[in-house]
Amino acid sequence: MKKQKVKDPEEITFRNALAHGDAATRCSAVIMGAGNFAHRQIGKGLMYLAVELLFFLYMAELGVGFLKGLVTLGTNKGGEVWNDAKQVYEYTSGDNSMLFLLYGTFTLFVIFFFVMVWADGLRSAYKSQIYAKHGRHLNTFAEDIRALFDGNLYKFLLSGPLVCIFAFTIVPLVFMALIAFTNYDQHHQPPGSLFHWVGLENFQAMLSSDNGLGYAFWHILGWTIVWAIFATFLNYIFGIVLALIINRRDTKLKSLWRFIFVLSIAVPQFVSLLIMRTMLQPDGAVNVLLKNAGLIQRSLPFWTDATWARVTVIIINLWVGIPFTMLQVTGILQNIPKELYEAAEMDGAGPLTIFFKITMPYILFVTTPYLITSFVGNINNFNVIYLLTGGAPVSMDYNNGTAGKTDLLVTWLYKLTIDKKNYNYGAVISILVFILSATFSLIALKKSKVLENEEAFQ
Amino acid sequence: MSRQARNILVHAILVVLSVIWLFPLFWVVMISFRAEKGSYTTTFLPKSWTLKNYTTLFTDTDVFNFPRWFLNTLVVALVSCVIATFFIVSIAYVMSRLRFKARKMMLNMSLILGMFPGFMAMIAIYYILKGVGLTQGGLKLVALTIVYSGGSGILNYFVCKGFFDTIPKELDEAARLDGATNMQIFTKITLPLSKPIVVYTILTSFIGPWCDFIFSKVIIGTDANYYTVAIGLWNMLQKENIYQWYTRFASGAVCISVPIAILYIAMQKYYTDGLTGAVKG
Numbered sequence: 001m002k003k004q005k006v007k008d009p010e011e012i013t014f015r016n017a018l019a020h021g022d023a024a025t026r027c028s029a030v031i032m033g034a035g036n037f038a039h040r041q042i043g044k045g046l047m048y049l050a051v052e053l054l055f056f057l058y059m060a061e062l063g064v065g066f067l068k069g070l071v072t073l074g075t076n077k078g079g080e081v082w083n084d085a086k087q088v089y090e091y092t093s094g095d096n097s098m099l100f101l102l103y104g105t106f107t108l109f110v111i112f113f114f115v116m117v118w119a120d121g122l123r124s125a126y127k128s129q130i131y132a133k134h135g136r137h138l139n140t141f142a143e144d145i146r147a148l149f150d151g152n153l154y155k156f157l158l159s160g161p162l163v164c165i166f167a168f169t170i171v172p173l174v175f176m177a178l179i180a181f182t183n184y185d186q187h188h189q190p191p192g193s194l195f196h197w198v199g200l201e202n203f204q205a206m207l208s209s210d211n212g213l214g215y216a217f218w219h220i221l222g223w224t225i226v227w228a229i230f231a232t233f234l235n236y237i238f239g240i241v242l243a244l245i246i247n248r249r250d251t252k253l254k255s256l257w258r259f260i261f262v263l264s265i266a267v268p269q270f271v272s273l274l275i276m277r278t279m280l281q282p283d284g285a286v287n288v289l290l291k292n293a294g295l296i297q298r299s300l301p302f303w304t305d306a307t308w309a310r311v312t313v314i315i316i317n318l319w320v321g322i323p324f325t326m327l328q329v330t331g332i333l334q335n336i337p338k339e340l341y342e343a344a345e346m347d348g349a350g351p352l353t354i355f356f357k358i359t360m361p362y363i364l365f366v367t368t369p370y371l372i373t374s375f376v377g378n379i380n381n382f383n384v385i386y387l388l389t390g391g392a393p394v395s396m397d398y399n400n401g402t403a404g405k406t407d408l409l410v411t412w413l414y415k416l417t418i419d420k421k422n423y424n425y426g427a428v429i430s431i432l433v434f435i436l437s438a439t440f441s442l443i444a445l446k447k448s449k450v451l452e453n454e455e456a457f458q
Numbered sequence: 459m460s461r462q463a464r465n466i467l468v469h470a471i472l473v474v475l476s477v478i479w480l481f482p483l484f485w486v487v488m489i490s491f492r493a494e495k496g497s498y499t500t501t502f503l504p505k506s507w508t509l510k511n512y513t514t515l516f517t518d519t520d521v522f523n524f525p526r527w528f529l530n531t532l533v534v535a536l537v538s539c540v541i542a543t544f545f546i547v548s549i550a551y552v553m554s555r556l557r558f559k560a561r562k563m564m565l566n567m568s569l570i571l572g573m574f575p576g577f578m579a580m581i582a583i584y585y586i587l588k589g590v591g592l593t594q595g596g597l598k599l600v601a602l603t604i605v606y607s608g609g610s611g612i613l614n615y616f617v618c619k620g621f622f623d624t625i626p627k628e629l630d631e632a633a634r635l636d637g638a639t640n641m642q643i644f645t646k647i648t649l650p651l652s653k654p655i656v657v658y659t660i661l662t663s664f665i666g667p668w669c670d671f672i673f674s675k676v677i678i679g680t681d682a683n684y685y686t687v688a689i690g691l692w693n694m695l696q697k698e699n700i701y702q703w704y705t706r707f708a709s710g711a712v713c714i715s716v717p718i719a720i721l722y723i724a725m726q727k728y729y730t731d732g733l734t735g736a737v738k739g
Contacts, residue, residue, distance in 0.1 A: 102589050149641035154556045156641075157548040158564075164545065164608030169571055172582030179582075245472065250465050257472050259723075264479045266722035268669040270688050271711040274695055275482050278704070285485065289502065319479065331730065382577055382672055387692075410577060417581050418676065430578045438570065445569075 010130050014119045017126035028125040032118060035125020039132050043141030048121040055114045063107045070104025073097040073182065074194045096190040101182070105175045109166070180427035186420055195424075202428045213425065216398035216412070223310070224408045228378040231317045236371060238318060239325020240363060244355075246326070247333050258330065261323040269320065273387040276316055277303075304393055306405035313406055317384050321374075332366050333359070368448040375444075376437040382410045391415065409433050486715075489708035496701050511709040522703065524710055526683065527690040534603045534686065535667040541607035542663040547656060550618035551644055555630065572613040577672055579610065584676050593677065598684045602677050606667050614662075621655040621732050622648060654731040661725035668718055687714050 009020045017025055024038035032052040036045030074095030083090045131138050139147065148156040180202055188195035208214045246257045264272070279285045280302040287299040302312045336359065344354050385391065391407035398404070402420055403412045409429055417426035490511055492504035515524050553565060583605060587593050592601040625648060633643050649656065667674075667686065674686045685693070691710050694703035 098585060099589060102585060146639075150639035153640040153644070154552045154558050154561075157552050157644075161545045161549050161608075161612055164612065165568075165571070165610075167586070168583055168605060168609045169579055169613075172579035172586060175582040175586070176579060242475070245468055248468065250461070251468060251472070257476065260476045261479055262723060262726060263719060264483065266719035267483060267715040268688070268718055270669065270671045270692060271486065271715050272482050274692065274707075275486050275711070278695065278700075279482065279485065319482075323479070327726070380577060387671070414577075414672075423581070426581065434578065442570075 012123050012127045012130065014123055017122040021122070021126050022129055025122070025125040025129050028122055029118075032121045033125075035122075035128055038125075039128035039138060041128060041138065041141065044124065044144060048117070048124070051114070051117050051121075055110070058110065062103075063110065066100075066103040066107040069095075069100035070107070072100075073196050074100050074190070077192075077194055094191060095194060097182075097188075097195045098184070098190045101178060102175060105171065105178060109171060109174075176427050176430055178427075179423050180431050182424055184423040185425065186422055189421060198424075202424045206425060206428045206432070212397075212399040216403050217429070219398065220403055220407055220409055220412055223405070224379055227310075227314065227381075227408060228375055230314050231321065231378040231381065232371065232375045234314070234318055235321035235325055235374070236367075239322045240329050242322055243326045243329035243333060244359075247330060258326075261326055264319070265323045265327075269383055270387055272320070273316070273384060276319075277388050280312065303389055306393055306395070309389055309393060309406045313385060313388055316388060317381075320384060324374075328367060328370055329363060332363055336362050369445070372441050372444045372448070376441050379408070379433065379437050380410045381408065382414065385411045386414065483715075486708045486711050489705055490712045492705050492708075494705075496704060511705045512713070515706045515709050515713070522690060522694060522699075522706075523682065524687075524690065524706075527685045527687045528713075530599055530684060531668055531686040531688075534599055534606065535664050538603045538606035538667055539660055539664040541603075542612060542666075543656070543659045545608070545612045546615045546618055546659050546663070547649075547652075549612065550615040550622055551648060553615070554619045554622035555627075555644075555648070556640065568613045568615075571610065580673060580676055583609075587677065593679075595681075596684065598678050598681065602667075602674055602686070605673055605677065606663075606670070609673075611663065611666060617729070617732070618655050618659055621652060625651055654728045658725055658728040658732055661721055661728065665718055665721055665725070668714065 009016055018029070021028075021035070025035045027034040028036070028048075031049070033045030033048035036042075036048065074097040076092070076095045081090050081092050128138055181197055181199060182195050183198045183201070184195040187193070205211065205213050206217050209218055242261070245251065246254055251257070281287070282299040282301070282304065286302075287296070290296045290300070301308050303309050340358050340362075341354060344358060349357065385406055385408050389404070389406045391404035391411050393406075394401050394404040398407075402415055407415070410433065413426045413429045413433075416422045416429070488502075488504060491507050491509070493506040493508040493510070494504065519525060549568075553561065584593070587601045587605075592598070592604075629647055629651075630643050633647055638646070669688065670686075671688045671692065675689050675692075678684050678686065678689060682690075682693075687710070691707055691714070693699065694707040694710070700707075
C-alpha cells in the first residue's frame, strides 16, 4: 500500500515557511531572525542576525574577491616591475593560483553553510509563528541551550566531528577534484607561475592510450586490479583455512598459535615491511643464506625483475594479511550457534557437508562487508607497495620512468604529486580511483544488502 | 588417514607456518644485537653480540635524534588519541542511541566517505594546512595532531556503534523516567557500561600515529627535528644511511615494536570483550 503524502501547511518546512508564513516569518528571509524577534526569542534571533551580518561582511571584504579569483585563478604573474617614481625594479609577488583555488573553494563552502543556516532560520521563524498561533510553549534561549544536552544532544555531540569531517575530508576532496580540471603541473608552479582552468584536458590525456601517460595509466590500472584480486582473495581463503586449522577440535595449544600470528600483525607494518625489503635485496640475507647453503648460484631477482617483484609483493602481502583474516574468522567461528552443528550431526552429516552447508555460508554471510572493504583497501594499499618496492623495477615505458612495474595507482599518484609536482594528473587519478572503488563497493554493498541491514556491521 | 596422522600433519603445518611468520621478527631482534655494521650479512646469528646499538641510539643524537622523534610521536599520539576517542565515542553514541532526521543520511555518507582512502585527501589537506600556516617548524606537529584526531579516522566508529547497540534500550528509558537528560544517560549509564570498547578505541587511536607512515611523511617533509618514529626509521634505511645505521634501525624498531605489540594484543582482548556485548546474560 502506498503511503499517501498528506500536505499539512502547518508542518515546519522551508517551503511552508515561504508559502504560509506571516509578515515576520517572510521578513526573516531578508532580515534573518526577524520572525524570532517577533515572538520574543531575542537570543536566537540575535544569533541568526549575527550570522547574516558576518556572512555579508565576509562576502564584501573577502568573499567576492575570492570568488573572482576562483574564476580567473590569478592574472598577475609577478616578477620585477619598473617603478618609475623610485627609478628601481621592484619585485612583486604576483598571484598564487593555488591559494586562489583554495580560498575560492572555501568561499563556496561558506556560501553553502550560509544557505543552510538561512533556510534553518526561516523554519525556526515559521515554527515560532505556528507555536504562537496554537499558544504552545516556545523555548527560551536558556531552554534551547539546555536542550542541547537533552533532546538536541546529537547537535552538540556531532558539531565537533562534523566540523572536522568537513575540514579534513570533504573540503579537501572537493579541492582535489577541482585541481583535476586545471593545468597545475610541474611547469605551472605558483608562486611565480600561474595555472588556469583547462576543462577535461587532463582526463583526455590520462585516458587516451596513445601517449606515455595514458599507456602508463592503463597498464598500472590493470596491475592494480590484478593485485587487488590476488591480495584480497588469497588472503581471504588462506586466512579462513588457517582459522579452521587452528580452531579444529583436535588442535592443541590453540591460543599459542593464535598469539604467534597476532604478534606478526602487532608489530608496526613499516618495521616488518622494511625488514623484508632489506632481507630480499640482491645481496640481502635471504640470497646470502641460500647461496651459502649452495642452493643457488646467482642472487634471486626479488625486486629487480618485474614478474618476480609482482609475485613477491603478493606473497609478502599474504604474510601481512592472513593473520587479519584469521582473527576475523576466529571470532565468527566462535559465534556460530552450536545447535546448528548438533542438529547436522544428528542428521548424519559428515564433516565436509557440515563445512560446506553450515560453516562456509555463515562465514561468507558475515564477512561480505569485510571482503568488500578489504578489496577497496587493497586497491589503495599504499603501505605494502611503497615500503617494499617503492614501485620498482622502474619501467621507462611508463610515462618516462615515473612509475614502475609494481606501482599501484595510489603509489603512482604519490610519486606524480610529491616527487614530480604534477598535481593535475594526481587529482585525475584520485577521481578515477574513487569512481572505481565507490562503484565497486556500492554495487557490492547493494547486492549483499548491507546498507539496508545495519546489524551486519555489529 | 588416521586421526592421529592427521593431527600430526596439522601441527607440523602450524609449526612451519609459525616459523615463517616469526622469522622476520626474530631477524630484527638478531640484527639489533649485532656488533658488525652494514645490512649484508653472511651468517644467520651475529658473529659478536652487543648492546651498543641500543645505547648509541639514545645517546648519539647528532645526525638522527631518536629520543626526540620518540617524544614527538608520543605527544602527537597522546593528544590525538584523547580527541579522536572523544569524537568517535560521540558519533557512535549519537548514531546508535539518538534518532533524528538526518541520521540515515549521515550513516550512509560516512560509509561512502570511509571508502575514500584518507590518502586521497592528504595532498589537499597539506595545502589547507599550509594555507593556515601550520606547516612551519614545530607547528607541523600540531598539524599532524589535528589530522590524526579529526581526519578520516573518526569515520571508523562502526565497531563502537555496534557495541552501544547491544546495551538494552530499557536502561535509557528507565533513566529518562527518573528525569535524566540524554547527556546524563550518555555519561552516567552508557559510558560506564562500555569500558571495553572505550579502551579499544583509545588503544586504536593511540597506536595509529605510531604506525602511520604516509601522513607524517607528507606533512613533516624533510625536517629531521620533527620526524615521527616511522619516518625517522625509514630514513635510516635510505641508501646513504643504511650501512651506518642498519643495526641501530633494528634496535629502534625493537624499541617501538615491543610496546606497540603489547598494546595491540591488549586491544585485541578488549575488542573480543567488546564483541560479547555490554550486559552479559
